[in-house]
Amino acid sequence: xxxxxxxKSRREFLKMAAAxxxxxxxxxxxxxxSSGQRIHDIEEAGQLERAPDxxxxxxxxxxxxxxxxxxxxxxRACRRENDTPEEYFRTWVExxxxxxxxxxxxxxxxxGHDSFPPRDVPGNVVKGFFLPKIxxxxxxxxxxxxxxxxxxxxxxxxxxxxxxxSCIGCGYCVQACPYDTRYIDPRxxxxxxxxxxxxxxxxxxxxxxxxxxxxxxxxxxxxxxKDSPVKEIIDxxxxxxxxPELNTEPxxxxxxxxxxxx
Amino acid sequence: xKNYSHVITVFSVVAVALLGMQIALTTLQSDSFGKxxxxxxxxxxxxxxxxxxxxxxxxxxxxxxxxxxxxxAKHAAVPCENCHFLPKAHAVPAADGGEPKxxxxxxxxxxxxxxxxxxxxxxxxxxxxPSRPAGFPQVKNVEKHIKDGWKKTMGxxxxxxxCPRCHNSHFPxxxxxxxx
Numbered sequence: 001x002x003x004x005x006x007x008k009s010r011r012e013f014l015k016m017a018a019a020x021x022x023x024x025x026x027x028x029x030x031x032x033x034s035s036g037q038r039i040h041d042i043e044e045a046g047q048l049e050r051a052p053d054x055x056x057x058x059x060x061x062x063x064x065x066x067x068x069x070x071x072x073x074x075x076r077a078c079r080r081e082n083d084t085p086e087e088y089f090r091t092w093v094e095x096x097x098x099x100x101x102x103x104x105x106x107x108x109x110x111x112g113h114d115s116f117p118p119r120d121v122p123g124n125v126v127k128g129f130f131l132p133k134i135x136x137x138x139x140x141x142x143x144x145x146x147x148x149x150x151x152x153x154x155x156x157x158x159x160x161x162x163x164x165x166s167c168i169g170c171g172y173c174v175q176a177c178p179y180d181t182r183y184i185d186p187r188x189x190x191x192x193x194x195x196x197x198x199x200x201x202x203x204x205x206x207x208x209x210x211x212x213x214x215x216x217x218x219x220x221x222x223x224x225x226k227d228s229p230v231k232e233i234i235d236x237x238x239x240x241x242x243x244p245e246l247n248t249e250p251x252x253x254x255x256x257x258x259x260x261x262x
Numbered sequence: 263x264k265n266y267s268h269v270i271t272v273f274s275v276v277a278v279a280l281l282g283m284q285i286a287l288t289t290l291q292s293d294s295f296g297k298x299x300x301x302x303x304x305x306x307x308x309x310x311x312x313x314x315x316x317x318x319x320x321x322x323x324x325x326x327x328x329x330x331x332x333x334x335a336k337h338a339a340v341p342c343e344n345c346h347f348l349p350k351a352h353a354v355p356a357a358d359g360g361e362p363k364x365x366x367x368x369x370x371x372x373x374x375x376x377x378x379x380x381x382x383x384x385x386x387x388x389x390x391x392p393s394r395p396a397g398f399p400q401v402k403n404v405e406k407h408i409k410d411g412w413k414k415t416m417g418x419x420x421x422x423x424x425c426p427r428c429h430n431s432h433f434p435x436x437x438x439x440x441x442x
Contacts, residue, residue, distance in 0.1 A: 009265050009266070012266075013266075013269055016269060016273075020273060020276070024276070024280070066395060067395065068395075069387055069394050069395065069398055070391060070393060070394060071344075071386040071387040072386060073344045073386075076347075077316060077343070077344075077347075080315055080316070080347055081314070081315045081316055095391075095393050096393060097392060097393055114386070115385065115386035115387075115389070116391055116393070118389070118390075118391060125392040125393075128391070128392040128393030128394075129393055129395075130393050130394070150295070150300050150301055150302075151301075151302075153299060153300060153301035154299075155306055155309075156298060156299065161301075161305070161306065161309055163301060163302050163305035165302070165305065166292075166301075166302055166305070195309065197314075198309045198310055198312075199309060199310055199311065199312035199313070199314060200314050200316075202310035203310075203314065205314060205316075205318065208315070208316045211316050211318060211341060211343065212316065212341050212343055212344045213341075214339060214340040214341065214344055214387065215339075215398075216339075
């Protein structure tokens, strides 16, 4: 009798457990309004209440390395516009010097902020170029995926942003970024990065680095506009991204990348 | 019922945990979270409402169009703020309390534009570096370049402030042909 009772209780326990599990599953399946939705989902559902022009734009950035003269105007402009701390850079310029022996010399004194002093390297420099770098604003974003508090995210227009009020400064995203574009701001102890000057682009202006570039080596534009020069370049010219093997899908495209670029 | 007590314990623990999570979500999570995606919705509005600092060439041309007709200038492609970053007090919009001066429609000048007249800003673009594009005008040997172009009538040779003595920053090529 006792055994029978035990059997019965086990069956009922299993029943209850199954019911409980199903109930919990149902609870987790109840969708939170508009959370976790991708851009096109929001677009289709028409759920946006404010800032209706959000869906009109989808931005991309183009760097023409064949035009960059390494003057550092972009680095200085970025520091002024975004008030970045000393020794931390949202954008910087690297100098590549490749000698006839095949050696590659890369440097970026002070991120190219004060342009570049001449640097003697062993051998003859047979190939050289400057390589401006910024956040690549990836679509398959390694940095936002690791954020434990959803402080870092992709904006509907394609810019990857950091919410400083939500950020706990754990630094996972700084480690996750394969392009080294993030840093922990020593003043606020939160993550910070290039935002494509989000406060400028949402007002119809260009990012500060694009505004001051004297040779138009940096270009920024809207992929949803048909007459956008950036769209034309990406559609018709041969562009490349940094570290394509990582499948991060960057939206910062480069013209004239060399095999020595890291 | 006595034999179910352990089951009830398990479920009550789960229920309390779920309830706690829900309470934590509603109290700790920002109200605007999830409004536009998996982030605090208010942040995207905060981020877009920050003040801009670089104003662009059109802003400068509102007052300086007649002063510098840059259309033919060699440096016309160089944005103003590349060399002259606009200090906040140089042009105060009338709406922000700046008193408009005669001829100036929108802005009042309260602070002079600082101009670096040493040769240092020139070197940032025109000092020879092997990494620069080959066709870009560059000076390989600065001292030799200055000595070759220097005329005794221009006074004592000071390498540091030499560039602007021969080259007008806006019309660098045209001015070089004129002797002082």
